[in-house]
Amino acid sequence: VGGRSLPEVNARENVQGLYEELKTFTDVLALVERDYVRPVESQELVKGAIKGMLATLDPHSGYLDPDFYKDLQVQTKGEFGGLGIEITIKDGLLVVVSPMESSPAAKAGILPGDAIVKIEGKYTKEYSLVDAVKKLRGPKGSPIKISVQREGIDGLIDVVIIRDKITVTSVRSRYLNDGYGYIRLNQFVEKSADDIKSGLAKIRSVAPNGKIKGLVLDLRNNPGGLLTQAVRISDMFLEDGVIVYTDGRVETQKQKFFAHARGTEPSYPIVVIVNGGSASAAEIVSGALKDHGRGLILGTQTFGKGSVQTITPLDNGGALTLTTALYYTKSGRSLQAKGVEPDIIVEETKPKDIKGGKHVEYSRYREADLPGAIKNPSVSGGSDDKIKEMNKIESEETDIISINPETVDLNEWYRRDVQMSKAVELLKTFNIFTGQKIEDITKKLIEQSS
Structure with missing residues (x-):
């Protein structure tokens, strides 16, 4: 016309x-x-307008000013200054996702789920994540007072923490006797994959005939990190197939990452321990091993951060971090706001209260609880009921954050950490099914526990 x-x-x-x-x-x-x-x-004013605009999107999109962006680049290399906590924002409050192992925050008794209500006596209600990080970081050796609100505790808990240089020890390893090994991955930084290889070599050096009989891979309270490291670590244990793929609006965000036979570890059984503090890259690894039947997942449901952020440097020295895609596992499941469901649920042990050493209940915030969190595109209902029907094991009361896996007495460790004890028990169960594929044995154990 x-x-x-x-x-x-x-x-x-x-x-x-x-x-x-x-x-x-x-x-x-x-x-x-x-x-x-x-x-x-x-x-x-313009900076505030930009922050406000991005705040209407999702919790992980935001503007990084030049100083914060510089700090972020240092952090991914595995060394930075501060308290050693992963934080997010929930209902306008700063909430601890997880403290890093052996960090000043962990030593001071800060727990996952703690809400940081005040920093140096000033309320944090209107703080952005960038503002909070700036306030919490400072010179090594300098004190900072924070006031936290904890579920089940009346009033605020005042905690003075001495800032320190935070060096992320991304991997800890331990030989567990009888040919079994333990690897704890605290965070995915630039050298994590190489550090895991070193940890496995250390275990082999003392294992009978230099062979690993089974492995516990501990991803509890791991907030994630670099996607490249998650792919490399997954590839160590998988011979072929899709590890993870991303899907977004633009073509460059549609990527598939594959496993390769070269350099793959021998096919020994693996039990992966996860909890609500296992997020992002930790969920990619546990999700990949689960979908390939390569690892048995034990613990509690993970955090559910299944989104991809692209960081674009800006001319002023700052950067824009923008959610551009979602992660999907081999089976096509999105991790977003859902996380990885364990094959066998073993409830977490209960940490001690800062005051008086008594045990307290605490609840974790997950991705789905955050304001503006992107909804899972593939939720089809019924999964929550399925989780409830899975095998649940009550745990003794203790604080896993206080356990150093490299030095703790093994019997004491198993007594205090029921998730670890169950993981080792399951590894030994694999030996009953001789001559069968690891994937088939894993399926049988899951069926028996459901």
Whole structure:
């Protein structure tokens, strides 16, 4: 009929609408600069507007100012200054996802789920994550007072923590006797895959005939990290097939990562321990081993961070971190807001209260609890009931954060950490099924426990 097509008309209307909104923004900016009760910097207003815009998206998209972006680059190399905690925002409060092992925060008794209500006496209600990190970090040896709110405890708990240089010991290993080994991965940093190889070599050096009979891979309270390391570590234990794939709006975010036979570990049984503090890259590894039948997953449901963030440097030295895709496991399951469901549920041990050493209940915040969290695109119902029907084992009361796996007496460890004790018990069960594939034995053990 000679007119413009419908898509062209819609595109033009969208552009016109955008221009109108931008005009509204500049009008508001001009009014604030002219009439606000005190002079304000235009740069601060624009920065605040950018933060507000990104806050309408999801919890993991945001603006990184130059100083914070520089700190982030240092952190992924495995060394930075601060308290050693992973935090998020829930209902306007700063909430601890997990303290890093042996960090100042862990030694001071900070627990997953603690809400940081005050920093140095000032309420944190309006703090962004960037603001909070800036406040919490400082020179090594300097004290900082935080006030935390803990479920089941009346009032705030004041804790003074001495800042320290945080060096992420990403991997700890231990020979468990009888040919069995233990690897704990605390975070996915640049050298994590190489450190795991070194840990496995250390176990082999003392194992009979230099052979590993079975492995416990501990991913509890691992907040994630670098995707490249998650892929490399998964590839160590898988011979072929898809490890993980990402899917987003733009073509560059549609990627598949495959396992390769070269360099694959021998086919010994693996039990992976996870909990609500296992997030992101930790969920990629546990999800890949689960879907391939290569590892038996034990513990509690993971955090559920199944989104991909792309960090784009900006001309001012800062950066934009933007959620651009979701992770999917080999079976096509999205991890977003759902996490990895363990094959065998073993409830977590209960940590001690900072005051008086008594045991307390605590509840973790997960991805699905965060404001604006992206919903799982593949939830089909019924999975929560399935989890409840799985084998549940009550645990003794203790604090796994306080256990150093490299030095603790093994019998004491198994007594205090029921998840670890059950993992070793399951590894030994594999020996009953001689001459069968690890994948088939894993299926049988899952069926027996359900």
